[in-house]
Amino acid sequence: MHVKIDELxxxxxxxxxxxxxxxxxxEKAMAEEVGPTPFPSTVDxxxxxxxxxxxxxxxYMPFCDVCCxxxxxxxxLSQSKRGACGLDMAAQQSRIVLLACCIxxxxxVAHARHLVEHLVEKFGHDxxxxxxxxxxxxxxxxxxxxxxxxxxxxxxxxxxLDYCETEIxxxxxxxxxxxxxxxLDFESKVFHAGMIDQVxxxxxxxxxxxxxxxxxxxxxxxLVNIGWGVVDSTKPVIMVVGHNVPSAIGIVDxxxxxxLQGMVEVSGLCCTxxxxxxxxxxxxxxxPISWQLRYIRSGVPDVVVVDEQCIRADSLQEAQxxxxxxxxxxxKNCLGLKNRTQDPVEAIVSDLVNGKAPGALILxxxxxxxxxxxxxxxxxxxxxxxxxxxxVKDVIKGAKECRKCYECxxxxxxxxxxxxxxxxxxxxKLDALAELYDECIGCARCESACPQNLPLHSFIVRAAEKKMxxxxxxxxxxxxxxxxxxxxNVGGPIVLGEIPGVIALVGCANYPKGGKEVAEMAMEFAKRxxxxxxxxxxxxxxxxxxxxNGQSPYEVYPGSFDAGGIVNVGSCxxxxxxxxxAIKIASIFAKRKLMGNYEEIADYIHNRVGAVGVxxxxxxxxxxxxxxxxxxxxxxxxxxxxxxxxxxxxxxxxDREEDWYVYDARTGDRVYAGPxxxxxxxxxxxxxxxxxxxxxxxxxxNDTTKxxxxxxTHYIDLSRRLYxxxxxxIHLFVRTLADVPITMRxxxxxxxxxxxxxxxxxxxxxxxxxxxRKRKEES
Amino acid sequence: xxxxEPWQTAEIPGPKKALVISKPEIVAGMVKRAKRPILIxxxxxxxxxxxxxxxxDYLIRFAEVSNVTVVATAHVVKEFVNRGFQPATxxxxxxxxxxxxxxxxxxLDGKGRYDLALFVGIPYYMEWLILSGLKHFSSELKTVSLDxxxxxxxxxxxxxITVEKWKENLxxxxxxxxxx
Ligand code: SF4
Ligand code: SF4
Ligand code: SF4
Numbered sequence: 001m002h003v004k005i006d007e008l009x010x011x012x013x014x015x016x017x018x019x020x021x022x023x024x025x026x027e028k029a030m031a032e033e034v035g036p037t038p039f040p041s042t043v044d045x046x047x048x049x050x051x052x053x054x055x056x057x058x059x060y061m062p063f064c065d066v067c068c069x070x071x072x073x074x075x076x077l078s079q080s081k082r083g084a085c086g087l088d089m090a091a092q093q094s095r096i097v098l099l100a101c102c103i104x105x106x107x108x109v110a111h112a113r114h115l116v117e118h119l120v121e122k123f124g125h126d127x128x129x130x131x132x133x134x135x136x137x138x139x140x141x142x143x144x145x146x147x148x149x150x151x152x153x154x155x156x157x158x159x160x161l162d163y164c165e166t167e168i169x170x171x172x173x174x175x176x177x178x179x180x181x182x183x184l185d186f187e188s189k190v191f192h193a194g195m196i197d198q199v200x201x202x203x204x205x206x207x208x209x210x211x212x213x214x215x216x217x218x219x220x221x222x223l224v225n226i227g228w229g230v231v232d233s234t235k236p237v238i239m240v241v242g243h244n245v246p247s248a249i250g251i252v253d254x255x256x257x258x259x260l261q262g263m264v265e266v267s268g269l270c271c272t273x274x275x276x277x278x279x280x281x282x283x284x285x286x287x288p289i290s291w292q293l294r295y296i297r298s299g300v301p302d303v304v305v306v307d308e309q310c311i312r313a314d315s316l317q318e319a320q321x322x323x324x325x326x327x328x329x330x331x332k333n334c335l336g337l338k339n340r341t342q343d344p345v346e347a348i349v350s351d352l353v354n355g356k357a358p359g360a361l362i363l364x365x366x367x368x369x370x371x372x373x374x375x376x377x378x379x380x381x382x383x384x385x386x387x388x389x390x391x392v393k394d395v396i397k398g399a400k401e402c403r404k405c406y407e408c409x410x411x412x413x414x415x416x417x418x419x420x421x422x423x424x425x426x427x428x429k430l431d432a433l434a435e436l437y438d439e440c441i442g443c444a445r446c447e448s449a450c451p452q453n454l455p456l457h458s459f460i461v462r463a464a465e466k467k468m469x470x471x472x473x474x475x476x477x478x479x480x481x482x483x484x485x486x487x488x489n490v491g492g493p494i495v496l497g498e499i500p501g502v503i504a505l506v507g508c509a510n511y512p513k514g515g516k517e518v519a520e521m522a523m524e525f526a527k528r529x530x531x532x533x534x535x536x537x538x539x540x541x542x543x544x545x546x547x548x549n550g551q552s553p554y555e556v557y558p559g560s561f562d563a564g565g566i567v568n569v570g571s572c573x574x575x576x577x578x579x580x581x582a583i584k585i586a587s588i589f590a591k592r593k594l595m596g597n598y599e600e601i602a603d604y605i606h607n608r609v610g611a612v613g614v615x616x617x618x619x620x621x622x623x624x625x626x627x628x629x630x631x632x633x634x635x636x637x638x639x640x641x642x643x644x645x646x647x648x649x650x651x652x653x654x655d656r657e658e659d660w661y662v663y664d665a666r667t668g669d670r671v672y673a674g675p676x677x678x679x680x681x682x683x684x685x686x687x688x689x690x691x692x693x694x695x696x697x698x699x700x701x702n703d704t705t706k707x708x709x710x711x712x713t714h715y716i717d718l719s720r721r722l723y724x725x726x727x728x729x730i731h732l733f734v735r736t737l738a739d740v741p742i743t744m745r746x747x748x749x750x751x752x753x754x755x756x757x758x759x760x761x762x763x764x765x766x767x768x769x770x771x772x773r774k775r776k777e778e779s
Numbered sequence: 780x781x782x783x784e785p786w787q788t789a790e791i792p793g794p795k796k797a798l799v800i801s802k803p804e805i806v807a808g809m810v811k812r813a814k815r816p817i818l819i820x821x822x823x824x825x826x827x828x829x830x831x832x833x834x835x836d837y838l839i840r841f842a843e844v845s846n847v848t849v850v851a852t853a854h855v856v857k858e859f860v861n862r863g864f865q866p867a868t869x870x871x872x873x874x875x876x877x878x879x880x881x882x883x884x885x886x887l888d889g890k891g892r893y894d895l896a897l898f899v900g901i902p903y904y905m906e907w908l909i910l911s912g913l914k915h916f917s918s919e920l921k922t923v924s925l926d927x928x929x930x931x932x933x934x935x936x937x938x939x940i941t942v943e944k945w946k947e948n949l950x951x952x953x954x955x956x957x958x959x
Contacts, residue, residue, distance in 0.1 A: 059873065059876065059877045059880065059912060059916075060912055060915070060916065061908035061909060061911050061912035062911050062912070062915055063908070063911070064791065064792065064793070065792070065793060065794055065795055065915075066794075076794055077915075078794065078795045078914070078915060079795075079914070079915055079918050080918070089915050089916075090916075407788070410786055410787055410788045411787070411788055411789070413787075413904075415786075415787070415902075415903060449788065512902065641902050641904070641905045642904070644873070644904070644905045644908045644909070645904065645908065647908065649873050649877070651873060651874065651877045653877070653878070653881075655878070682871065682873055683873055683905070684853070684871060685821060685822055685852055685853035685871065685872055685901065685902065685905060686822050686853040686854055688822075688853065688854035689822075689852075689853040689854055689871060692854075693871070722854050722857070723854055723856050723857050723869065724856065724857030724860050724861065725856060725857070725860060725869075728868060728869075
């Protein structure tokens with residue numbers, strides 16, 4: 001399996017015995033030519049960013065009129081006022097976006113740092129990176145592209161993280177009062193944060209794939225169980241939640257090493273659940289982040305183990321309500337608990353089982369494993385699955401106390417008709433409450449707002465009990481990278497446009513109308529022979545659907561990176577395999593130089609690879625930085641309506657012809673290429689709108705006529721079905737008559753005639769003058 | 780619920796907040812006086828029920844008796860067309876907002892900027908943000924929220940009112956506009 005990597009290593013010759021430093025891994029890379037921007041600083045790719053920002057101008061939607069970031073303030077920045085430091089509203093909004101992206105990138109990089117430190121301690125610096133054996137020669141496409149180095153061992157990754165940490169510090173410092181003053185420069189720094197974020201995530205995932213032997217670019221990764229109904233609650237149950245998997249692996253290892261497999265259920269939520277099933281396919285996934293509260297309150301978990309990111313801040317209080325001890329296992333999330341890392345296992349277990357302590361902070365994954373298992377086994381018979389979901393009788397009784405003040409509804413992010421449903425419940429009818437379940441994101445803001453202290457979320461959970469128990473689905477475990485051979489096979493059809501697009505359904509579960517919409521989008525585009533990729537909570541939501549044969553989407557569609565596949569790459573930190581696939585199309589298929597050659601590869605992807613990111617339930621700062629990593633590569637991202645709260649869009653104007661010219665690399669001429677893709681970041685109001693836009697945003701200037709005709713067919717077909725009308729902008733996307741889909745020819749010709757359409761040529765598109773071949777020859 | 784407070788409790792606005800539409804005549808007057816009014820209708824217009832009808836049916840009547848240009852957002856164009864009404868165009872809410880913000884934009888028909896933009900039927904928090912974007916970056920444009928919930932970032936908005944009250948208001952607006 002390691003043959004190729006070993007060969008590469010020996011061909012470099014110079015790597016032996018090198019101390020770890022960035023300078024040294026650059027030496028390792030010297031065997032391959034490094035492009036113009038290895039380890040770019042915050043300004044090295046600024047010109048590229050400005051090219052994108054020229055086409056996709058920021059549209060700011062401030063949350064409030066003021067800035068309160070320093071004690072000069074609060075400053076009223078409404079309309080064109082400036083703050084005491086001289087900042088205006090546009091700069092302030094972009095500063096907030098940068099802050100969000102710095103938080104996101106710092107979170108992933110810090111996650112990677114903890115993980116790599118732990119793995120180095122366990123497996124040593126020299127553990128070889130292996131994400132797919134001989135099938136994946138380009139093991140770290142993002143790192144190679146950004147840094148111009150080729151990491152080969154776990155130790156090499158530490159050097160890459162040094163760079164990421166430095167950049168994030170610089171970026172964060174730019175948000176200080178009296179630093180950056182231009183909104184466009186803030187935006188360029190946002191892109192930089194996103195790019196760094198992609199590197200940090202890649203480091204984390206290739207480290208864990210290599211060290212823990214997760215599926216290695218395996219299209220047939222196991223189908224694992226997901227859903228509320230898959231957990232065997234007759235056993236002691238451990239709930240793991242978060243993103244950083246070592247402590248969950250500590251649990252699985254302890255069970256295995258002590259012959260206890262099958263005696264304790266390991267069930268997870270969020271990305272730790274993804275990653276634990278990549279390690280042990282028998283582990284169970286309950287669901288995305290929004291299932292946290294309902295799962296704890298159900299009383300099923302006997303021990304709750306939290307690591308980091310997206311964990312409810314009140315998880316300790318909630319766990320206490322059901323008398324389940326909680327173990328915190330990350331220095332980032334200590335929850336006020338006493339640090340018991342150095343204490344003997346038996347002492348900690350005893351305190352937890354006897355209720356002397358509500359929980360413990362244990363910063364040693366192996367110890368977490370032992371304590372969690374021992375505690376679960378001892379606590380389970382005592383707790384007897386004590387739950388805090390009220391009985392039907394209590395729901396009805398509670399509902400009668402409602403004052404119809406509407407505070408719950410006004411607190412609900414999805415404006416769900418809670419008051420109305422409670423009124424029905426007071427009459428003994430729970431159907432309306434049960435109906436809320438599908439669109440409820442489990443935030444419990446309704447409860448916090450209720451002056452009668454009604455546990456409204458629990459009311460909903462009780463009312464929907466039957467539905468929840470029926471949540472039994474299959475998800476393909478995260479496969480990790482895309483194989484080089486897959487890229488070779490589909491690179492051509494993607495770049496020519498014959499595979500109509502690559503759709504990445506990523507991000508959190510802050511959905512406007514439930515997770516079902518994600519599954520529907522996944523299936524619609526897989527059916528249309530797009531390549532559908534999934535990760536994170538969206539990958540789980542895509543699983544939580546059954547067709548008429550009772551099958552989940554992952555059972556129906558293959559996991560290969562090919563037309564019609566639904567490909568789960570894994571957890572949040574697996575996202576770079578998606579960007580990585582686009583990068584590999586440019587480097588493996590099109591043979592563009594990869595190392596430290598960011599601008600050229602991004603230009604290639606932007607103009608040729610019809611990829612679109614969809615973060616339908618984007619919630620976190622991490623989702624913001626993940627999106628910005630795609631923006632810098634020129635890949636458009638669609639968010640759901642809640643994504644408008646990121647407060648800035650990057651919008652193209654298809655009505656401004658002058659915005660859509662590219663160079664024809666063959667001749668150097670400036671050629672109108674049409675608004676493809678039209679936007680770089682955009683919030684859709686409804687699923688229907690998103691679907692029409694997904695099809696549209698897959699068009700690229702480089703599409704062949706055959707490819708463009710296929711893409712137009714899907715765009716027009718979806719528009720007709722969901723909008724009940726032909727699109728009104730077809731003329732902008734038809735370049736020659738050969739672009740016109742034959743089956744719709746007459747209709748489209750009519751539209752073209754009406755709009756005064758004229759034939760134009762299909763360029764060899766680039767935004768970079770230096771890539772014009774003719775000029776090069778002349779010079 | 781007749782208070783001029785944001786519908787979603789935590790959406791605290793200010794210092795600049797929408798004036799409250801205390802009587803429907805205010806809206807009718809503004810529409811009549813506007814040279815180029817535009818009405819932007821979101822998908823909730825076809826979901827919100829008013830008796831036997833949907834909000835969109837009221838909006839069609841409103842459009843028919845006034846000179847507003849109607850833009851449908853999301854997929855609501857389908858509902859308009861199904862009802863035999865052809866909006867001037869359809870596009871995502873962020874797109875129409877982005878154009879309205881642009882001082883150089885000459886409108887859908889190329890005849891000049893709109894001076895009054897009325898919004899209705901967009902998810903509350905999204906409309907909130909869109910109106911904020913316009914408030915801050917398009918100070919010339921007057922914006923009105925026709926929704927039944929207070930939208931503080933508009934220039935003018937109804938307070939939080941019931942569907943019935945909303946219906947009464949819209950009936951009066953349509954009547955006043957009919958009278959010319
Ligand atoms: S950072 Fe500037 S705008 Fe913000 S509060 Fe301080 S002085 Fe005011
Ligand atoms: S828990 Fe559900 S119903 Fe309650 S506020 Fe949150 S989303 Fe709305
Ligand atoms: S907040 Fe509580 S009292 Fe008020 S309407 Fe909702 S359930 Fe009733």
